[in-house]
Amino acid sequence: METAQSNTSSERPGRSSNGWPVLGVALVALAVATGLIVWGAVEVNVPLVVVGSVVAVVAVVFLAGLILVEPNEARVLQLLGGSYAGTLREPGLRWMNPLNSRRKITTRIRNHETARAKVNDADGNPIEISAVIVWQVEDTARAVFDVDDFEEFVAVQTEAAVRHIAGSYPYDGALESISLRQNADQITTELSAEVHARVQSAGVRVIETRINQLAYAPEIAQAMLRRQQAGAVIAAREQIVQGAVSMVGTALERLEAEHTVSLDEDRKAVMVSNLLVVLCGDQSAQPVLNTGSLYQ
Secondary structure, rough: OOOOOOOOOOOOOOOOHHHHHHHHHHHHHHHHHHHHHHHHHHHHHHHHHHHHHHHHHHHHHHHHHHHEEEOOOOEEEEEOOEEEEEEOOOOOEEEOOOEEEEEEEOOOOEEEOOOOOEEEEEOEEEEEEEEEEEEEEHHHHHHHOOOOOOOHHHHHHHHHHHHHHHHHOOOOOOOOOOOOOOOOHHHHHHHHHHHHHHHHHHOOEEEEEEEEEEEEEEHHHHHHHHHHHHHHHHHHHHHHHHHHHHHHHHHHHHHHHHOOOOHHHHHHHHHHHHHHHHHOOOOOOOOOOOOOOOOO
16 A cells, blocks of 8 residues: 655754743843833933843743643644744753744544444445544654644544455454454454554654444344354254264264173164254154163
8 A cells, every 4th residue: 555755854852942941030020120111210311211121022032942842742833834844842941043933743642433334344244343542643754744734644544544455354254264353353453553654744644443233234134133043053063063963973982892782783873863953953852761672
């Protein structure tokens, strides 16, 4: 499967410094500016008012560069809203270029559950399937610049991957073949790989995927249930017959080996028939007692 290639450089750290010293200096500067402006107004001293105003503007500009980054959060910086200027991930109060715009991106682990989708499996049977994907933003630059809305992108690509996987395998198949119902671990592993391939261009990392609902569509559910029940009955019958044949063979071998009783071929056939009826019957056999000889 082909995926879109990114045209944007990968995430890189943005330039910043500890914001607490800047905050302290800016607050002191604001206090000094306020004092100068008041003093200049009282003394009717225009230069003092001008100096106070300039100091106040500079302090406000420095305050505009302060930003609070929370844990498991990133801020994507753009110089004057244009070129990418890096990403801030270090939590705490940071100071950066005031001319940088900033966009908040959470890097917490998230869950997305797809809507219940009706898909035809590999055998053409309609099934209903939904899945849960656990994902996390890994590259904030790609998440912001390479797609319009990375959350919607993840949702759409996940649903597409679920539909593709559901249509690639039968719902229920033979024991030696891969099916959606019998090989859940292998199916979810393949689903994770396909979802990751589809969303990596958006800077997203897939942590886990799992199918949380899988069933035949309502219009064929009863028919398929009867088919499954019939298959189970046939499989059980095969196992019962194999066990009965083995038990009858063992019984004949021991009778001959221990010389318990001598049976001709006709009596062996009757014995085998009777034992198979007893062992393979659905109900308990009703014995008939023979009070005469073996041959009467």
